Amino acid sequence: MKTLHLVLVLAALLLSLAACTVGSGREIGIVAGERNSNPAMYFEPKRVTVRAGETVSFVVRNDGVVDHEFESDEAGIEEVIIPARGTRRVAFEAPSRPGEYPVYCDLTGHRDAGMELILVVE
Amino acid sequence: MPYSFLTTFREGLEAALIIAIVLSYLRRVGQGRYSRSVWTGVVLALAGSLLVGGLLQLLSIELPGAAMEAIEGTAMFLAVGVLTWMIFWMRRQAATIGKHLRDRVDVALKAGSASALGMLAFTAVGREGLETVLFLFAGVAVSKSALLYWLGAGLGLMAAVALGYLIYRGAARLPLKSFFTVTGVALIVLAAGLLTNGLKEFHEMGLIPSLGMRVWDTYDLLPDNSTLGRTLGAVFGYDSSPFLGQVVAYVGYLAPAMMLFFFGHGGATSSAQSVSSPRPKEA
Numbered sequence: 437m438k439t440l441h442l443v444l445v446l447a448a449l450l451l452s453l454a455a456c457t458v459g460s461g462r463e464i465g466i467v468a469g470e471r472n473s474n475p476a477m478y479f480e481p482k483r484v485t486v487r488a489g490e491t492v493s494f495v496v497r498n499d500g501v502v503d504h505e506f507e508s509d510e511a512g513i514e515e516v517i518i519p520a521r522g523t524r525r526v527a528f529e530a531p532s533r534p535g536e537y538p539v540y541c542d543l544t545g546h547r548d549a550g551m552e553l554i555l556v557v558e
Numbered sequence: 559m560p561y562s563f564l565t566t567f568r569e570g571l572e573a574a575l576i577i578a579i580v581l582s583y584l585r586r587v588g589q590g591r592y593s594r595s596v597w598t599g600v601v602l603a604l605a606g607s608l609l610v611g612g613l614l615q616l617l618s619i620e621l622p623g624a625a626m627e628a629i630e631g632t633a634m635f636l637a638v639g640v641l642t643w644m645i646f647w648m649r650r651q652a653a654t655i656g657k658h659l660r661d662r663v664d665v666a667l668k669a670g671s672a673s674a675l676g677m678l679a680f681t682a683v684g685r686e687g688l689e690t691v692l693f694l695f696a697g698v699a700v701s702k703s704a705l706l707y708w709l710g711a712g713l714g715l716m717a718a719v720a721l722g723y724l725i726y727r728g729a730a731r732l733p734l735k736s737f738f739t740v741t742g743v744a745l746i747v748l749a750a751g752l753l754t755n756g757l758k759e760f761h762e763m764g765l766i767p768s769l770g771m772r773v774w775d776t777y778d779l780l781p782d783n784s785t786l787g788r789t790l791g792a793v794f795g796y797d798s799s800p801f802l803g804q805v806v807a808y809v810g811y812l813a814p815a816m817m818l819f820f821f822g823h824g825g826a827t828s829s830a831q832s833v834s835s836p837r838p839k840e841a
């Protein structure tokens with residue numbers, strides 16, 4: 437009987453984990469990639485505005501030929517790899533404090549090459 | 559709160575699994591005294607993560623992504639090394655159990671084993687410890703309620719530890735033969751996941767220039783940035799779009815390790831008869 441309880445608890449836990457979806461709320465499109473001009477790598481648009489506490493989904497498309505990341509320790513966005521030519525959806529609840537937060541690619545050299553956008557929380 | 563809960567639960571789960579299996583094993587083979595080395599590794603890793611994380615936060619020093627990846631990748635490869643040693647050491651011991659001792663398993667650990675076990679516990683806990691601490695510190699600044707936030711983090715850690723404890727208790731009830739088989743297989747799968755995650759970290763920091771092409775993309779089926787995907791990633795090395803090098807390393811480790819474990823000289827299959835002797839007394 438105890439084993440059955442354990443299995444049920446684990447199943448409930450897994451279901452609750454699976455229930456946490458990766459996208460909801462307003463969709464915000466972001467394009468990532470590389471180009472020959474300066475800066476050599478980019479996120480577009482360079483500024484994105486959300487309301488404090490708003491739930492949004494970033495749909496990040498990588499038009500480049502190398503992988504990129506999308507993350508922000510400051511705003512609480514966990515690292516997501518966007519494969520070259522791939523698209524990833526990132527669910528996000530905006531911070532409750534208004535301000536400007538950097539969102540960037542943390543792969544070596546990419547942020548320095550220009551892969552940063554500013555998330556404005558109003 | 560759900561965010562901090564899920565972060566600590568996910569990151570704590572893999573460490574809890576490894577620690578539970580190792581402690582359970584030591585107890586079953588009558589070497590409970592080595593548990594101290596394991597706990598020392600756990601405490602040092604937790605204290606180190608909190609200390610370094612706290613200092614960096616206080617001094618407002620941002621650790622570059624490459625440094626974080628170097629720490630995690632190195633810890634993963636170290637853990638794979640010690641886990642592999644542990645798996646095959648367990649297998650050798652299993653082969654001799656019952657031959658000399660009818661009712662009690664009592665194997666001698668060689669010199670250095672205690673520090674290796676301590677190292678395993680240290681790398682298992684410390685691997686994601688520092689990153690989790692830094693991420694939690696960063697996240698609390700933008701949370702609605704600091705109290706709920708830290709409560710969630712504490713509960714997540716407790717849930718991971720509770721799951722580890724359930725596994726520890728459950729493993730203690732298994733017949734010895736099943737115990738060796740189940741824990742051996744679990745450790746091999748965990749080690750294979752660590753290996754592929756370690757490769758990814760080293761690739762991200764540019765130490766491994768290429769891991770080949772991406773072989774499939776199951777992101778639409780199970781996104782690796784969903785909670786379930788991230789949990790499976792932390793425990794089994796799940797990646798929705800892995801590189802060929804990761805897949806080759808995973809299979810290249812898992813397949814021979816399983817073959818050796820089950821069919822090698824004195825493996826789980828051949829030792830099945832020898833460990834079917836009366837159930838050992840618990841130490």
